[in-house]
Amino acid sequence: MKKCFWLFLFSFSILFANEIAQKQKDIKENERVVKQLSKKLEDLADEILENEKNLKKIANEINILSSKTSKLESSVRNQIKSLEQLNVQNKELLKNKNKIEGKLIDLIAKDFAYDLAIPKNYIESEDSIIVLEMIENLDKIFKDNFYQISKDYEDISKKIEEKQTQITIINTNLKSYKNQIDELKNLRKKQEQEIAKQRTDKEIYTRKLSNLQVQQQELRQTLNKLKIIKEKEEEKKVTQKIDEKKPSNNIKQVGSSYQTSSVKSYSGVKTIAPLESYIVKQKFGNYIDPIYNIKIYNENVVLKSNTANAAVRNVLDGKVVFAKATPTLKKVIIVENKNGIHTIYAHLDKIAPGVKVGRNIKKGYIIGRVESDLTFEVTQKNFHINPLEMIR
Structure with a gap:
């Protein structure tokens, strides 16, 4: 019963540890997604293109390593067989070596015993001379045997050394092969992770691109309703004819907002920026998406505030003509200014009560x-102005 309890506790702890590890992995991935969502569209596109290059590089490394390991595979199988045979042979050689060592010890002991059999002060006689001759003959036989056994011992030691060298070489080759297999596994795992990241980044990018088009369309429709920007049929026809003459280069033009004839330079006095501290996240003008080759004309700029819950300032004296929430642009304020200028503020989280x-x-x-x-x-009288030309 006690053993079952400890087994259950051990299994539960492993499952719990795996669950924690998975949650930590999910949190890390969510943090990465949030970070990617906050990036500039062009920065995210650059990163996707860079990742494509990286994926091609990893795929190439996998192909090279797969080819190497495939070629080595048959050689490795033969080397494993050779290793088994060498180990068996080596074992047999070691046995023989031990036997030879035993013989050598036995010979030395016998030779020493015969030496003891002759006293130092012996009296020469016919019998003693015969015995001495016999001992000398035996000594010669022992020496011959000793030489032969020593030679056999030396030969077998060399063979063992040679076999051991072969075993070492094969083990080194097998270790190298195993390292290559491990490297291949790691590369494939890295490839899977990078593909998953790339898929997520492309989804984020596509969503951002789609949202940008929808938001521009909604803003243009709002300006049309307020008669701030009017689309003229003549302008649309002229733009269409110009675009038909231009080579496509596989670039798709998306959105009715793409009208180069509707842009003019700002000639008034510079004014304050709507945010006190910011970076330009999206620039005004043409943007050719490098992922899907879609051409978008940005009629506005996106300013990323360096502080959260930042105050938005009116940039010119004027009258509020629009102030409400919209489906995709969050809260929007449009101010009518002098000289036919309109300033538009979109994606507001809050509208001041006095507006x-x-x-x-x-x-x-x-x-x-x-x-x-x-x-x-x-905008100014049916033309768009680069907002960055207006602000200091």
């Missing part, structure tokens, strides 16, 4: 807050 449609607000007024990314867009 209402129809209200006039000053430059620097806190219109809301963002946890991380702010989408900032500027």
Whole structure:
């Protein structure tokens, strides 16, 4: 009963340890996914392309190593057989060596016994002379036997040494083969992990790319409804004709927002940025996706705040014409400014209580807050302006 209890406890502890290890692995992967989601689209694309190169390199290393191990496999099988035979032969040689050692000891003992048989002060006689001659003859026989046995001992020792050298060489080869097999297993495991990472990164990238297109479409529709940006049929036809003449280079154009004729430079006075501390996560203008060869025209910039729950500032004096939550852009505020300029703030997490449609607000007024990314867009009389040209 006690043994069963300890066995159960041991099995439970192993299962529990495996579960903890799996959870730690899942947490680590989730942290990686969160990190990948927060990256710039182009940085994530660069990483995916770099991983593709890395995967090709790993695949090439696996092919080379697989070829090596395949060639060695038949040789290794033969070497294992040879090793077994050598071990048997070596065992037999060691037995013979021990026997020869026994014979040598026996000869030395007999030779020593005959030496003792002759006293130091013996009296010469006919019998003693005969005995002495017999001992001398025996001594010669012992010496001959001793020489032959010694030679046999030396030969067998050399054979044992040779066999041992062969055994060492084979063991070294087998160890090298095992190391190559282990390396191959590790490479295949690494390949599986990298493929899984690449699959996740591509899913994240595709989602981000799709979201970008959906969000741009929604923002354009909102601007169309408010009559801030109007799509002219003539413009669409001209753009279409120009694009038809251009070589495709396998690049797909996605989204109605791609209109190069709708862009103009900002000529006014520079103003404050909507965020106090930020980095530019997405730039204004053309973006050719290197993964799927999709061409997108970014009509806005994405500013990533360096602090959480950051205050969003109104960049120019104006009147609020739109302030509400949307399906994909979170909360959006649009401010009408002088000279036909409109400033658009999207992906807000909070809208300030004082921001209402129809209200006039000053430059620097806190219109809301963002946890991380702010989408900032500027238009002027049916043209898009690079927002980075406007801010200091």
